[in-house]
Amino acid sequence: MARKRTKPGKIRLTEVAKLAGVSPITASRFFRTPEALSINKRVRVESAARELGYVPNLAARALASQRTEVIGVLIPSLTNNVFSDVLRGIYDAVDGSRYTIQLANTRYSILQEEKLLRVFLAQKPAGLIVTGIDQTPESRSMMEATDCPVVQLMEIGDNPVDMMIGFSHADACHAAISHLLDQGCRRVGFLGARMDPRVQRRFLGYQQAMKDAGLLDPRLIVTTPLPTSVTLGGTLFADLLAKAPDTDAVFCANDDLALGVLFECQRRQISVPEQMLISGFNDLEFMASAVPTLTSVRTNRYEMGRTAATMVIEAMDGRRPEQKVVDLGYTVMVRQSSVRPGHAGRVSAERQRAAE
Amino acid sequence: MARKRTKPGKIRLTEVAKLAGVSPITASRFFRTPEALSINKRVRVESAARELGYVPNLAARALASQRTEVIGVLIPSLTNNVFSDVLRGIYDAVDGSRYTIQLANTRYSILQEEKLLRVFLAQKPAGLIVTGIDQTPESRSMMEATDCPVVQLMEIGDNPVDMMIGFSHADACHAAISHLLDQGCRRVGFLGARMDPRVQRRFLGYQQAMKDAGLLDPRLIVTTPLPTSVTLGGTLFADLLAKAPDTDAVFCANDDLALGVLFECQRRQISVPEQMLISGFNDLEFMASAVPTLTSVRTNRYEMGRTAATMVIEAMDGRRPEQKVVDLGYTVMVRQSSVRPGHAGRVSAERQRAAE
């Protein structure tokens, strides 16, 4: 006995087609390839759909067409401000397109990332955006095997799975350190939290710059696996001063840490920049507002997310981008906290290295 | 002529059933109601699924079962730190369950919210989490008509659509203002950005407290529709001082603004708390780290997101919570910035009003 499973009030494509006086398949085409319809039918289907308030059933569409309109996004953290900017860019780019975002959090674990990737790919996503370039070999081969566009985000490297957008963390950090050295600093400390791959690469940039200047000293380095915070900045800075009391500048791998250092300096009556220069990384909004204003390295996070999503969408629509690797560059925003009084160099000068 | 559409390598439920030596429907039940299977078959299906690396096709499941395992989440902003905490809670709660999150951004527009709601509901979500209690009448009736659990987040009010979790913004703000008045302040300014419904309710709490004390004065109030930022805090504070130079305390509807006020005080050589008391709202991490430490109102955002998602999941599993409205309360975190020197009252005292 066949039972009635279809609720009477529900509006399916069939209802729209009936009202428009066309076959269901023609109505279906209206939503996929409207340009293949004659003007006449196009108008009729459109008004019928509007009149009935038709909303397509995505599950049925996905099942029948063997693909979804979902872009999977894997990011390591929801807490970190850095990613909220990236996400905003992604969501803005997707907004208005027919695609939707499926977001998942790897918690900085590449094994967790691999697991999520497996689940995502089983649902045949339309596209994929992943963070960073350090995936497990297993993840990598999964991404290479899939036929949907993939963007690696936040960094650039030699071996893109498909597309890539970001900047060189090592170079960006190197530029900031060079600026501090230009100011005459000799004992430049490094504070790093979490020590994820991107912070590691900034650390490499620091080490290179210090080594080139013959100033590298392990006592100047304080790192921790703990997640970044303002309070932690103060703590790490205290550790640094304990190890190297003659520190004359601090580079912080995150702006949170830099703000914490500034507060700790205020607490200890260390005047910035007279006795201590400070630079952060990321250029969060508050850096330009602090007293003194804080130097940082501006990275184009919103732009990064936006472009990544746009690249995926364009690739899905068959328009592969002309360049698969996009370097968004960075800008050292020189502010009061890193300019030696009386030293040549004016505040708010910028050292930029954008993609050419 | 029937064509082959099924790719040969693909693993469907049928393949798992075949390997396990059971019918497809039995295999299907293994994934939905394993306790209905005999131990014997349960083990066989499990090992067959694992051996083949079977991953269910969610689109087919959704189509056949007429429901999804997606929880729709509508938040007004991705930028605001407040929501990243809430989101983290939601994702943490969902993690490990069989549900997934579909996130969308209303950009503080209830019309946009209504539009998104319409799209979400057409896909028959398993549950829904929306921000605030100010929806359009249209949105409200859609949410009432749906049979999935709905949680309203961030606030509590009289008329829940279904479930509700949050706290009273008016009361929380009122408590902070009372604390400032207790410190002997008479000219307490109010700075507000964005002025979304929740900030509006904090504003009401401020007005009530000031009116009760006979101290309400429009010159003490500076608001703007612009989104909050640290820099904006400085600007609004400058405006306030221009209108009311005798201001002796500032309540900021967001912590960003409070930090901006602190920096502006430093710039103008106004000493905190000697000449100016400051309180923020939300208790972001940096507040406890600033110099002086900044008073704020702690709200349990992570907990809010986590509980909301848990409530939805439990409701979906048939366990409706005992209470549909959960008040998570707040805590006034009294710190250096709001304690008059020499005044009775010690730093880090807390004024709490948690749910009883």
Added chain:
DNA sequence: AGAACTATTGACAGCGCTACCAAGCCGCGG
């Protein structure tokens, strides 16, 4: 022993949409 249950398992028929193929229509060239 027979009836009345309960616990397991299976068969069938879709869910709403789209891929694939085929057919109808038109104008044009041979």
Added chain:
DNA sequence: CCGCGGCTTGGTAGCGCTGTCAATAGTTCT
């Protein structure tokens, strides 16, 4: 006048899974 090719439209047959009902096996009760 016929046939060809491009443009539009329609028919058929699933996509992979689950809701419903029925059937079978195993148990308990009277």
